[in-house]
Amino acid sequence: MRDRNHFEDPVAHSANAVVRLALIGYRCTGKSSLAQILAQQWGWRAVDLDKVLQERARxxxxxxxxxxxxxxxRMIEAELLREFSKHERVVVATGGGIIETPECRETLKRDFYTVWLTADIHTILQRMSKDANTAAQRPPLTDKTPEEEVRSLLEHRRPWYQECSILKLSTDRMSLPRLAAEIEKAMHRGDKEEFPIRIE
Structure with missing residues (x-):
């Protein structure tokens, strides 16, 4: 995970403060829900990149x-991330594969405080099976079975998730409010703690 030690109060306005946060991770790890919680707590704007993309593409x-x-x-996705990298006070929930695009990885590292959300494979599969939007918003990426696909893609993407993130959090057993609290705590710590920070 990358070393970024200049962050301060997430709602401060100094030049060194966090002004935008990105949530990365595989499908169904809680990115969109957590973005809403954080934005509500901080008075920021929550952006679900997949939803914005669908709205614009109709x-x-x-x-x-x-x-x-x-x-x-992926090119449309990269353009949207670049657009929101110029906004302040935003929490961006990204698509699971955004880190496959080199430009997006650079944008996440350069312009965002990036948090990697994880979950156990079986937790992901269970959540996907209960998600009515999965078929429309999350098309299969391979011709493998769901479990084989999740396992294969997690292994493939893991180095990129790690490369882009400052903080890694498991969403298997932590509630959304607890996850939000851990993120805020890590952001407040800034240069007082050694990165990478991993909470699972």
């Missing part, structure tokens, strides 16, 4: 990928 991600392919989707 179609579901599955349809967009089917019509234009994954490369086109």
């Amino acid at each position: 179609k579901d991600i599955a349809d967009l990928v089917r019509e234009q392919g994954w490369h086109s989707f």
